[in-house]
């Protein structure tokens with residue numbers, strides 16, 4: 237059989253617990269669908285800082301580079317928050333994105349029916365909301381030159397935001413293609429009335445748009461987008477934007493669904509390789525207690541099956557199993573209305589495996 | 593009497609209509625409170641492009657510079673959207689901020705009781721929401737060097753984000769002082785895990801904080817803030833942040849109140865000078881029909897009275913009059929539930945003048 241190599245980087249906090257359940261699900265689908273995976277674990281984030289003195293050891297990068305896909309738990313925690321830059325988990329995250337060429341971050345913001353009430357938005361506003369934020373992930377102000385210097389008014393700090401035509405083209409094309417397979421609406425978000433990088437961005441979008449005549453395109457200024465996400469979330473289908481705006485808007489979009497603990501994400505490069513991770517963080521406050529929710533990570537596996545491997549049937553069965561377990565009323569503490577009836581991480585994983 | 597000079601730049605779209613009502617209110621308060629204003633009108637924005645060939649004529653700047661305060665309507669419209677940069681209304685806006693040294697933009701996000709239902713957030717989430725965003729307005733990526741160049745991967749665009757210690761200090765101090773007069777909670781928003789300017793920002797905030805021991809300070813990452821504004825809006829009191837983040841977050845905050853058509857803003861520099869304007873835009877689609885809502889502009893006058901002139905009693909009477917008229921059920925089309933009963937711009941202005 238065609239053995240697929242999966243790099244597993246569980247990371248910090250609840251990362252290892254939720255990843256363990258996702259792997260259980262993968263193993264079950266191996267039997268069911270005749271799939272074959274080879275798992276290789278790597279240290280990453282805070283734990284890698286503690287054990288190897290760097291958030292992204294070369295060894296971990298090697299494991300990722302020889303894999304077909306990466307499953308990531310979560311990284312970070314207060315323990316490393318005041319470390320110097322080179323010894324911070326986030327630095328590892330930026331490093332792995334760059335090293336693996338993951339220029340595109342895809343974040344579906346889906347409303348789970350059973351969690352509708354968890355949103356702070358009115359249910360009628362949320363109705364029909366199902367959008368994807370496509371965020372450029374290896375350019376912009378995240379990766380431009382940064383430095384301090386002495387100025388006329390004391391010390392100053394500088395960040396540089398750079399985009400070239402090629403970087404914009406590849407992410408914009410990908411977004412158009414995703415939109416074509418969905419409701420065929422693309423909102424390109426920029427700040428073209430102020431930024432030169434945004435003007436370049438908009439020029440590229442307008443140049444490419446005629447190649448996708450079936451996709452309805454709108455340009456939305458980032459400040460206006462932050463408002464429209466609140467006012468008319470269901471009117472968005474695919475949103476494409478640069479790195480920093482994508483960071484802010486994808487979090488806003490995730491939160492308005494009320495389902496943030498359930499959302500998965502994919503970071504893609506050229507070809508089919510991808511890194512998959514839950515949207516939520518490492519939740520150090522509840523780590524090790526066995527009460528975290530593994531669903532976002534399990535759904536990240538479904539996303540991996542679809543986007544990297546084309547295992548659509550297996551992906552669908554995972555998504556169906558999750559739905560079945562939720563419909564039967566099972567909840568981990570984060571999504572339980574009656575906390576006294578909440579089940580644990582392993583129990584949730586077991587139920588989903590059983591429902592497969 | 594002490595005559596105060598007011599520069600009036602009505603601008604484009606509904607700007608002139610709403611400003612006319614605000615001036616009616618000012619004139620009424622002159623009689624009532626023995627105030628004296630001298631108004632001088634200046635061209636600005638699109639209309640200045642059409643008549644003078646530049647969005648910010650020197651003459652208009654002169655009028656502002658010899659005034660004690662500026663009352664601005666709104667600028668912009670589709671007519672000028674595709675103009676080259678120097679001939680765009682926004683360029684005038686950035687120019688006037690810089691020329692007048694307006695380094696601080698203050699935007700109260702208040703929930704009006706009568707408009708609670710207009711928010712897309714659940715009323716119980718909105719309950720008690722009353723926050724102010726203090727946005728740095730003359731620094732950061734808005735004003736840093738911008739250019740195009742040829743790179744290895746085709747044309748590239750560059751924006752530069754720069755902050756010096758002095759710029760951060762003055763805005764942060766102002767925010768601490770505003771917080772001291774309110775609920776004594778300050779959220780400083782940055783992206784210190786990625787940006788050098790944010791690390792400088794955070795250092796300055798931490799250095800200044802001990803001077804305001806009665807203010808509770810939290811640092812919030814910008815992506816997290818975009819989420820927390822949705823999850824727990826009422827937990828914020830004063831939010832201080834840099835220019836670009838402030839642009840995005842102040843619009844998000846305004847929209848979540850449901851009262852965006854009613855919100856006023858102040859842009860301040862050193863001393864008591866200030867520019868006051870409604871948060872809403874020029875609404876070209878309804879301009880000239882006499883149906884726009886003048887309340888945000890009228891409330892901007894109240895803000896001017898408080899912040900620039902210390903006319904607290906007159907400010908209070910304007911705010912009370914607005915409340916009275918709304919409580920009596922009068923609505924312009926934008927905020928009316930029953931649109932058939934909506935009143936016009938002038939009628940709303942008259943009612944508020946009568947209620948004074």
Ligand SMILES: CC(C)[C@H](C(=O)O)[C@@H](O)C(=O)O
Pocket residue numbers: 326329330483785786815
């Ligand atoms: C941790 C941080 C560097 C990261 C980012 O800003 O990209 C995170 O917020 C994310 O969105 O993955």
Ligand SMILES: CC(C)[C@H](C(=O)O)[C@@H](O)C(=O)O
Pocket residue numbers: 429430459682685686839
């Ligand atoms: C028109 C634009 C340049 C401006 C800004 O981004 O500052 C506007 O959005 C605002 O917030 O006043």
